[in-house]
Amino acid sequence: MRAKTEKRIQAESLRKEQGLSYSDISKVIGVSKSTLSSWLNHIYLSDEQQEQLRRRMVSNRASFAARAWSVNQKRYQKARQLAVQAGIGVFDEIPEHRSVDELSLAMLYLGEGSKSYGRVQIASTQVVILRYFLTTLKQLYTIDETRLRFRLNLVIAAITFENDFIDWWKTELRYPSARFSKTQYDPRSQVKKVTGNYHGVCTLTYCDSYLQRKLVSLANVYINSRIAMEGTR
Numbered sequence: 001m002r003a004k005t006e007k008r009i010q011a012e013s014l015r016k017e018q019g020l021s022y023s024d025i026s027k028v029i030g031v032s033k034s035t036l037s038s039w040l041n042h043i044y045l046s047d048e049q050q051e052q053l054r055r056r057m058v059s060n061r062a063s064f065a066a067r068a069w070s071v072n073q074k075r076y077q078k079a080r081q082l083a084v085q086a087g088i089g090v091f092d093e094i095p096e097h098r099s100v101d102e103l104s105l106a107m108l109y110l111g112e113g114s115k116s117y118g119r120v121q122i123a124s125t126q127v128v129i130l131r132y133f134l135t136t137l138k139q140l141y142t143i144d145e146t147r148l149r150f151r152l153n154l155v156i157a158a159i160t161f162e163n164d165f166i167d168w169w170k171t172e173l174r175y176p177s178a179r180f181s182k183t184q185y186d187p188r189s190q191v192k193k194v195t196g197n198y199h200g201v202c203t204l205t206y207c208d209s210y211l212q213r214k215l216v217s218l219a220n221v222y223i224n225s226r227i228a229m230e231g232t233r
Helices: 006-018 022-029 033-040 047-093 098-112 127-140 156-172 209-231
Strands: 120-124 148-155 184-186 201-206
Touching: 006 022, 006 033, 022 033, 098 120, 098 127, 098 209, 120 127, 120 209, 127 156, 127 201, 148 156, 156 184
Parallel strands: 148 184
Antiparallel strands: 120 201, 148 201
């Protein structure tokens, strides 16, 4: 029988007496974990050693995760910054032309609006979306403001804040003369208390069948033309 090497004796001692993992022993004596497995597979750790080893492994994983999170956060932050700059670069290339705004409005309506015949309608919780839609609508077309209506959809828990929310939307939309129809409440909601950033869903409706058809037509023609161009490549 061969005599055990000094490193094997050291490895067995670290395993038996300190309950170190193969990874830790490998770092101490410079032997691969596969070699340690064959050297030490006959050594059983006590319950206490196994628990200590388990705690160290959990701690090591947490430490690794924290380091990885920091590295990934920096990587993602850099990627987001590059994406923002890329978006700004595309915007800088967009020409100042009415057709661009018309197409933008039409695509937003096609994606987010209600397609009911005879009216242009869009609803959102995001005031910036409705403010853009309203502002662009008024800038592009000579609209009859008597056909323009707004309505809130709220959870029942917000019933006492209805007037406050209407005033908030008027202010944020920069349209103090906005006429709001009777508020609708969602009876299915289980919300018991509204938070400070809640203002409900606001629906903007402009009754004009011609404009509704024009926006849908513009968006569809653009999409179909791009698909047709792709098919010819």
